[in-house]
Amino acid sequence: MIGGQPIFILKEGTKRETGKDAIKNNIEAAIAIAQSVRTSLGPRGMDKMLVDSLGDIVITNDGVTILKEMDVEHPAAKMMVEVSKTQDSFVGDGTTTAVVIAGALLQQAEGLINQNVHPTVISEGYRMAAEEAKKIIDSISKPVKPDDKELLMKMAATSLSSKSASGSKEKLSEISYQAVKAVAEEIDGKLHVDFDNIQIVKKHGGEIEDTQLIYGVIVDKEKVHPGMPNFVKNAKIAVLNAALEIKKPEFDTNIRIDDPSMIQRFLAQEESVLRDMVLKIKQTGANVVITQKGIDDLAQHYLAKEGIYAVRRVKKSDIEKLAKATGAAIASSIDELSPADLGTADLVEQVKIGEDYLTFVTGCKNPKAVSILVRGGTEHVTDEVERSITDSIHVVAAALEDGAYVTGGGSTAAEIAMKLRDYAKSVGGRQQLAIEKFADSLEEIPRALAENAGLDAIDILIKIRSEHAKGHKTYGINVYTGEVEDMEKAGVIEPVRVGKQAIDAATEAAVMILRIDDVIATKASKT
Ligand code: ADP
Numbered sequence: 001m002i003g004g005q006p007i008f009i010l011k012e013g014t015k016r017e018t019g020k021d022a023i024k025n026n027i028e029a030a031i032a033i034a035q036s037v038r039t040s041l042g043p044r045g046m047d048k049m050l051v052d053s054l055g056d057i058v059i060t061n062d063g064v065t066i067l068k069e070m071d072v073e074h075p076a077a078k079m080m081v082e083v084s085k086t087q088d089s090f091v092g093d094g095t096t097t098a099v100v101i102a103g104a105l106l107q108q109a110e111g112l113i114n115q116n117v118h119p120t121v122i123s124e125g126y127r128m129a130a131e132e133a134k135k136i137i138d139s140i141s142k143p144v145k146p147d148d149k150e151l152l153m154k155m156a157a158t159s160l161s162s163k164s165a166s167g168s169k170e171k172l173s174e175i176s177y178q179a180v181k182a183v184a185e186e187i188d189g190k191l192h193v194d195f196d197n198i199q200i201v202k203k204h205g206g207e208i209e210d211t212q213l214i215y216g217v218i219v220d221k222e223k224v225h226p227g228m229p230n231f232v233k234n235a236k237i238a239v240l241n242a243a244l245e246i247k248k249p250e251f252d253t254n255i256r257i258d259d260p261s262m263i264q265r266f267l268a269q270e271e272s273v274l275r276d277m278v279l280k281i282k283q284t285g286a287n288v289v290i291t292q293k294g295i296d297d298l299a300q301h302y303l304a305k306e307g308i309y310a311v312r313r314v315k316k317s318d319i320e321k322l323a324k325a326t327g328a329a330i331a332s333s334i335d336e337l338s339p340a341d342l343g344t345a346d347l348v349e350q351v352k353i354g355e356d357y358l359t360f361v362t363g364c365k366n367p368k369a370v371s372i373l374v375r376g377g378t379e380h381v382t383d384e385v386e387r388s389i390t391d392s393i394h395v396v397a398a399a400l401e402d403g404a405y406v407t408g409g410g411s412t413a414a415e416i417a418m419k420l421r422d423y424a425k426s427v428g429g430r431q432q433l434a435i436e437k438f439a440d441s442l443e444e445i446p447r448a449l450a451e452n453a454g455l456d457a458i459d460i461l462i463k464i465r466s467e468h469a470k471g472h473k474t475y476g477i478n479v480y481t482g483e484v485e486d487m488e489k490a491g492v493i494e495p496v497r498v499g500k501q502a503i504d505a506a507t508e509a510a511v512m513i514l515r516i517d518d519v520i521a522t523k524a525s526k527t
Contacts, residue, residue, distance in 0.1 A: 015521040022519045023119060026076035027106045030513055033072065033080040034103020037063045041096045041445070043161040044453035044479045059380050061163055062387045063096030064088040075521075076513050083509040087501055092394025093159050094498040100448055101506035104441035109514055112437060117430060119514040125427075125434020130507040132423050132435075133416045133442070134500050140415055140473050141404040141496045146184075146191060153177050154491045155399050156392040158408055161492075163388035164381075168208040172385070175213045175372060176392040182215065182370045184400055193397035199321055199371040200389065202382040205354030210375040211385065216345065216364050217325045218371045219318055221311045222357035223350050224295050227304035231349035235309075235361070236342045238286040239319060239328040243293035244277050244303075244312075246270055271298060277334050278302040284339045288348045290359075292319045309348055311359050322361060325369035399495035407487035408494045410446025411476030414464045417442045446477050453479035460484060 010016065017025060039046050040061050050058045050069040058069050064084040072078050083102050084095040109122045144151055156173035160166055183197040201218045223230075257263055274296055281289060281303075289295075289303065289310040303310045314322075323330050326343025346363025353373065372389060376382040399405055406412045417439040424435035443461060450460040460477050463484040467475035476487040487493065 010520065011522055013522075015519075017519045019517055020113065022517050023113060023514065024110065026074075026513050026516055026519070027110050029074040029077040030080045030106050030509075031103050033067065033077045034099050034106075036070070037066055037084075037096050037099050038103070038448050039452055040066065041100055041162070042449040042452050042479055043166065044449070045096070045162055046452070047164060057380065058383070059164075060384055060387060062384075062391070063099055065387060067095075067099070075519065076516075079509055079513060083505045086505045086508075090505075091398055091495075091497050091501045093391045093398075093494075094502045097445060097498070098502040098505045100444055101441055101502055102509045104444035105438065105506060105510035106513060108437035108441050109434075109510065112433060117433060119517070121430045122434045122437075123511040123514050125431035126438055126507050126511055128427065128431060129420055129423075129435040129438035130503050132420060133438070133503050136416045136419045137406060137412065137496055137499055137503075138404075140412065141406050144399045144403050144405050144495075146400055146403075149177060151405070151493070152180075152396050152399055154493055155395050155405060155495060158492050158494055159392045159395040160388055163384065163391075165208055165376075165385045165388045168211070171209055172211065172389055173392060175211060176389060176396050178213050179370050179372060180393055180396040180400065183368045184397070185368065191400045191403075193401065194368075195393070195397070196321075197324075197368050197370065198393060199318075199369075200374060200386055201358075201371060202374045202376075202379075202386055203353045203356060203358070204376055204379050204382045206375040206377075208376045208381065208385055211389075212373050212375075214360055214362060214371045214373060215367065215369075216360060216362035216371065217318070217322050217369055218373060219290060219311055219314055219322065219359040219361065220356075221314055221359055223359070224310050224312050225300040225304040227301070228309050229307055231347060232287050232309045233347055235288045235345045235348040236284075236286050237288040237290060237322070237326050237328055237345060237348065237361070238281055238284065238337055238342055239323045239326070239330050240289065240291035240334070240337070241293065241319065241330050241332045242291060242334055243295070244274065244289075244291065244299040244310075244334070245294050245296040246273060274299045275302055278306060278308075280334050281337065282306050282308065284337055284342060286337075286342055290314055290319070290322060292316055309350075321369065325364040325366050326361065327365035395495060395498070398497040402495055402497050404496045405493050406496055406499060407474040407476060408492040409476030409478055409487040409490070410443075410449050410464065411474050411487045412499055413442040413445040414461075414468050414476065415473045418465070418468045449479055450477050453477075453482065455479075455482055 047061045048066045067081040067084050084099050087095045087098040153173045156176040157169045160169040179198050184191050184193050295312040326345050328343025329341040331337040331341050344365045345361045348361050350357050351360050374382050374385050376385050420439040424432045447457045450457040474488045478485050478490045
């Protein structure tokens with residue numbers, strides 16, 4: 001106060017928390033988020049049902065989806081949601097793991113703060129531990145050969161085993177493997193997977209087992225006219241962003257007709273414009289027309305008469321995929337369409353899937369275009385299968401790109417924890433405490449896996465530790481048998497990227513939250 005006058009720096013109604021209060025509140029909020037996904041970790045984890053304000057339901061086990069769907073308010077909680085999103089965009093899997101580790105790191109940090117260890121020291125220790133942990137992952141990882149189908153499929157299966165679609169994990173891992181294999185290309189001596197080349201189309205009805213891989217593009221539309229052929233071999237495809245319709249004038253127009261014969265001439269003129277359009281297409285040599293816009297009834301009739309297969313009102317993204325796959329140039333006017341613009345495919349055919357008809361374009365000019373047709377009893381099922389298969393595709397791709405894997409079931413986390421404890425001793429000082437807490441936090445993974453499987457977590461952890469002390473690096477908890485065993489033999493393996501990225505994302509979030517000692521929230525302005 002100056003001269004008894006208060007000075008207002010912040011707007012009235014601004015909420016402010018500082019010092020330990022701010023840190024503790026943030027930690028509590030972040031831990032609450034981690035707790036909410038913890039029970040979904042692993043094959044024995046539970047699913048969550050999320051209901052939005054409109055009553056729409058999502059049932060999932062996917063960490064990032066759970067958090068995205070939750071309408072989180074608290075700023076620190078929002079940062080935890082970011083952890084899972086980062087993990088999702090970099091690896092596509094391990095989203096629950098990353099959040100569980102971040103929560104554990106913060107919980108352990110809270111203990112240290114209570115013992116008056118400064119958050120900056122904790123952050124420093126955590127950062128050092130994360131760097132060391134990634135080195136340990138590299139040192140215990142094993143190589144993946146690009147043609148080792150069995151190994152890559154095991155990784156896909158591990159990622160699928162925690163999802164509700166796990167009953168069909170053999171089929172889905174085969175599809176994930178084949179899809180990634182088909183699109184992977186070598187760039188500068190390194191394998192690279194472009195996910196844009198893998199299209200996923202969902203059709204509910206049928207069973208998950210009916211999910212199939214198609215070497216080509218699926219257009220979710222049927223042919224426009226029953227008189228058109230059901231399939232066209234050696235397809236020459238005109239891919240259009242143009243309508244086969246008479247252009248409607250932009251303004252209301254009146255045409256004055258005084259003589260009945262003028263009506264006839266007028267209609268004949270319309271007919272001839274449409275017929276010309278079809279003839280122009282025919283002259284380019286096209287036997288398939290796929291357009292983003294509409295096709296007039298009359299034009300449909302002429303196309304059918306010419307034996308041309310046509311599809312209309314196709315999504316822009318599908319048009320782009322189709323152009324890329326078939327080598328077509330998208331034409332925005334029929335006048336400009338030339339034979340060089342046409343794309344090619346061995347076969348374009350109409351296929352009945354459930355109650356709907358779809359158009360399959362297979363044997364495309366560019367073989368690096370594949371589609372996965374996801375099937376399942378209801379929309380909720382196909383949605384979850386799509387999420388699961390997206391994860392497993394990313395896992396296979398990560399394994400191919402990185403060329404290295406480690407074992408799961410908490411075995412790698414336990415091995416890192418053991419080695420970090422030795423490392424902590426070599427560091428000494430106050431950071432030693434933080435590094436040790438980092439090690440404890442990683443053990444949250446086997447602990448949660450065991451708890452979610454209804455096992456005695458402490459018992460399991462002691463067993464895992466004793467195996468690792470004996471040099472059994474790959475021993476973890478197999479939740480199917482309830483035993484601590486060799487995860488390599490159990491086939492529970494994952495690409496190194498999942499673990500490394502989870503450690504990075506979790507550490508970043510924990511450190512960021514720990515460094516905040518002042519939360520200033522302005523009152524939301526009324527609109
Ligand atoms: P995330 O979203 O982090 O991928 P998941 O719910 O998919 O989480 O669970 C993945 C975890 O489950 C990984 O730690 C993986 O090693 C583990 N896991 C997979 N299969 C088994 C198994 N048979 N026994 C124990 N753990 C398993």
